[in-house]
Amino acid sequence: MTRTAATRKGPAVATRLAAFAAALLLSACGGRQAADSTTKPPSDPFGLPDTTAAAAGPVPKVTWALYRQVKSLDPATAFDYPENTVIATLCDSLLRQQPDGSLAPGLASAYSYPTPTALQLTLRPDARFWDGSPVTAADVVFSLNRHLDPETGSFYGANLERISGISASGDTVTISLSKPDYWLAGELSAMPGVVVQERYARAKGRDFGTAAGGTMCSGPYKLAGWEPGAAVRVAARPDYWDAALRPLAQEIAFRGVSDAATLTTGLTTGEIDGSWITDTSNLAQLRRNPSINVHLGPSMETQYFIPANLTGVLGDVRVRRALSLAFDRRTYISATYGGDAFVPRMATNPGTWGFAKPAFRAAWDAAPELSQDLEQAKKLISEAGATGKPLVIGTSTGLATVATQANAWLQAANAIGLKASLHNVSPENYINFFTDPGARAAVDAFSTTTYGDYADPAALANTFIAPNGSQNYSGYQNHAILTILENARAEADPARRAQLDIDADKLIMRDLPWIPLAHPPSVLALNRKLTGVPTSFVYMQAPWLAKLGAAAG
Numbered sequence: 001m002t003r004t005a006a007t008r009k010g011p012a013v014a015t016r017l018a019a020f021a022a023a024l025l026l027s028a029c030g031g032r033q034a035a036d037s038t039t040k041p042p043s044d045p046f047g048l049p050d051t052t053a054a055a056a057g058p059v060p061k062v063t064w065a066l067y068r069q070v071k072s073l074d075p076a077t078a079f080d081y082p083e084n085t086v087i088a089t090l091c092d093s094l095l096r097q098q099p100d101g102s103l104a105p106g107l108a109s110a111y112s113y114p115t116p117t118a119l120q121l122t123l124r125p126d127a128r129f130w131d132g133s134p135v136t137a138a139d140v141v142f143s144l145n146r147h148l149d150p151e152t153g154s155f156y157g158a159n160l161e162r163i164s165g166i167s168a169s170g171d172t173v174t175i176s177l178s179k180p181d182y183w184l185a186g187e188l189s190a191m192p193g194v195v196v197q198e199r200y201a202r203a204k205g206r207d208f209g210t211a212a213g214g215t216m217c218s219g220p221y222k223l224a225g226w227e228p229g230a231a232v233r234v235a236a237r238p239d240y241w242d243a244a245l246r247p248l249a250q251e252i253a254f255r256g257v258s259d260a261a262t263l264t265t266g267l268t269t270g271e272i273d274g275s276w277i278t279d280t281s282n283l284a285q286l287r288r289n290p291s292i293n294v295h296l297g298p299s300m301e302t303q304y305f306i307p308a309n310l311t312g313v314l315g316d317v318r319v320r321r322a323l324s325l326a327f328d329r330r331t332y333i334s335a336t337y338g339g340d341a342f343v344p345r346m347a348t349n350p351g352t353w354g355f356a357k358p359a360f361r362a363a364w365d366a367a368p369e370l371s372q373d374l375e376q377a378k379k380l381i382s383e384a385g386a387t388g389k390p391l392v393i394g395t396s397t398g399l400a401t402v403a404t405q406a407n408a409w410l411q412a413a414n415a416i417g418l419k420a421s422l423h424n425v426s427p428e429n430y431i432n433f434f435t436d437p438g439a440r441a442a443v444d445a446f447s448t449t450t451y452g453d454y455a456d457p458a459a460l461a462n463t464f465i466a467p468n469g470s471q472n473y474s475g476y477q478n479h480a481i482l483t484i485l486e487n488a489r490a491e492a493d494p495a496r497r498a499q500l501d502i503d504a505d506k507l508i509m510r511d512l513p514w515i516p517l518a519h520p521p522s523v524l525a526l527n528r529k530l531t532g533v534p535t536s537f538v539y540m541q542a543p544w545l546a547k548l549g550a551a552a553g
Contacts, residue, residue: 045342045350046361048298048521048535050099055532055549058248062530062548065263065275069256070232073223074209075194076146076154081278084191084540086232086254091217093193094121094140095185097542099534101298101354101455103189107135107218108173111188113492116180121188123171127241129197130222137168142198144175156192158468160184180490182497186354186454190541220247220546231255240546248532248549267292267525274530274548276539277523281400283338286525293528296340296521297535298351300451300460303341305409305515307474308433308440313391313418314474318384320512325377326412329370333518336401340523343369344516347461347508351522351537354455356498363502367509370516377416387417394446398427405447405517440473447517453541457501458488464514465504476513 066082078087096106105111108121127135144166147154162184165176175184187193200208200216207213211226218241221234232254236247257263257272264282266272268289277283277294287294305323307314314320333341342350345367346360353360381387391413395406406422413420423443425432432439433446440446450471452459463471465481481504488500508514522537532547533539 045298045519045521048296050298050536050538051534052293052295052524052526052531053551055248055530055547056552057550058250059530059548059550060249061251061253062249062273063253063255063266063271064545065255065257065266065272067256067278068258069229070226070254072209073215073226073232075143075191075196076152076156077209078191079155081276081540082254082256085276086234087191087194087217088219088539088541088543089221089234089252089545090215090219090223091194091196092127092135092219092543093189093191093541094195095189095193097189097354097454097538099536099538101300101351101536101538103185103354103454106189106193107140107195108188111185113182116490116492117177119175119177119181119184121173121175123173124241125171127218128239129200129216129218130237131197131200131216133197133199135195135197135218137171137173139198140173140195141166141168142201143195144192146196146201147192154192156187158470159187159192180492182492183456183458183489186456186459190453220245220543221252224251245543245546247546249545252545267527270527274524274526274533277525280338280340280523283340283523291528293526295524295526295535297524298349298537299520299522300349300351300455300537301449301522302344302347302349302451302460302519303447303449303517305405305445305447305517306464306471307445307476307513308394308443310474310476312444313386313389314444316384316386317511318380319386319418320515322377322380322384322386322416323409323413324370324512324515325373325380326416327370327408327515327517328372328412329518330372332405332408336404337518337520341518341520343371344519345369346457346505347514347516348457348505349451349519351519352452352455352457352460355494359495359498359502360457363505367506374415381417388419391418391420391445392423392443393420394425394430394433394440394443395422396425396427396430399430402430402447409445434473449520451537455537457505458485461485461501461504461508465508474513478507478511478513481507481511 068082070082070086075087078084092107094106094108096104098104107127109124110122112120114120146152147156147160162177162179162181164178167174197216204213209215211228214223220240222237224235225233234252236250240246260279260282286292329343345364393406393409395403397403410420462485463469484500484504488497491497524535529551531551532549534544
């Protein structure tokens with residue numbers, strides 16, 4: 001579920017949460033099978049490659065599967081896998097995420113903070129929209145202001161809440177800030193930083209970003225057709241301004257395929273050439289297929305057990321710690337992820353380390369793994385006076401992974417003296433735990449898989465730590481953690497900012513406002529005849545398909 005820093009709760013956010021919850025449900029419809037014996041699962045999160053081998057040549061046409069059909073091509077309302085995957089192919093952002101999570105120039109050839117409260121961007125002179133017109137500073141100002149305009153209904157407006165003004169002079173754009181904000185560069189490498197053509201967007205009005213109105217961007221592919229219910233088709237731009245990313249695949253059709261069995265059949269027959277896998281129930285079958293390569297790469301996703309409120313038994317940190325100690329993550333990862341996930345030592349996935357990697361790695365190595373200790377868990381429950389107290393876990397028997405998880409928590413909680421029970425809802429209504437306080441009032445906890453939009457642990461952590469965080473469902477407050485994150489946001493030096501992230505993580509792991517279950521990798525299924533794409537989570541924000549082409553031999 002895509003989440004970004006300090007988004008406020010409201011109608012747009014509720015819609016966003018509901019839509020991603022639907023994605024979670026689809027990915028939960030089947031448990032992950034055990035890895036095929038011929039495939040060695042990763043032993044740690046640091047040996048995963050972030051890209052596939054370079055392509056040897058072009059290909060005429062590719063069919064790419066998404067877990068559902070695309071609903072919008074407006075970056076202001078894009079927040080989920082299908083939309084991000086396609087927009088990242090069609091459009092450019094001001095800064096560009098690299099496969100390793102670092103930031104590089106995009107439409108802006110350079111950026112700097114001349115003062116702590118101003119971010120200055122210098123635009124490339126050679127970038128062109130699909131119609132051949134230049135990308136101008138006015139287009140940048142318009143695109144950023146769309147997120148700040150409540151009429152747009154952007155999912156990212158609150159991420160840019162410290163912007164107090166945007167001005168343009170020649171090829172320079174200056175963003176004035178009410179407070180220092182060194183997270184802003186990361187935001188500008190994601191959907192908030194995507195630049196659309198002002199003239200086109202104004203002409204299309206409310207149809208902009210829809211199948212009726214289309215879009216106008218500057219990326220390596222241009223929109224060639226959009227058949228709702230069938231496919232979004234894109235065509236290569238041989239004159240793309242970035243010569244290093246001129247496309248090798250001439251045409252790409254993005255199709256929605258929601259059923260894992262149908263996806264597996266399509267990949268097996270060659271009707272589908274590739275897909276980022278969200279439902280891995282058929283992963284073992286894909287691995288055994290000689291025509292398919294399954295690639296694991298760095299991810300920014302983490303799976304969590306979330307307190308729905310802190311008025312019940314989970315309001316006591318000793319109970320949250322006891323539950324974490326009671327859970328057997330290794331068995332869970334083996335059963336649910338086929339071994340292809342990592343036991344957390346920190347609250348966010350190592351794929352979120354887009355800078356200061358040695359510092360984060362040292363912190364990871366020094367942190368204890370979240371291992372099972374039933375005796376210590378029972379002791380904490382006793383100390384908290386929680387023996388026999390109720391714990392209601394939200395679940396849905398119609399969602400295999402959710403149900404498996406809930407049953408595991410049920411057993412763990414009862415094993416340490418709590419009186420746990422399940423609150424079962426339909427697959428459709430599981431969404432309500434993310435969007436409806438009334439639904440959350442019926443449970444003490446539920447599960448999610450979520451991520452930030454750029455590679456900084458704070459991009460995700462702030463969403464459940466900040467009082468107005470989009471995922472702070474329980475009303476959690478911790479002034480110490482919040483202060484550290486605020487200091488990180490205001491810190492210009494990446495090394496010091498990383499240390500503040502690490503300091504915040506230590507407190508998060510001690511207080512467990514959310515209980516991390518597993519850090520999964522990104523999973524890519526690709527026809528063996530193709531290669532060249534990254535394997536990391538960068539596919540959600542950057543032009544990842546540009547280098548897809550024919551494999552050697």
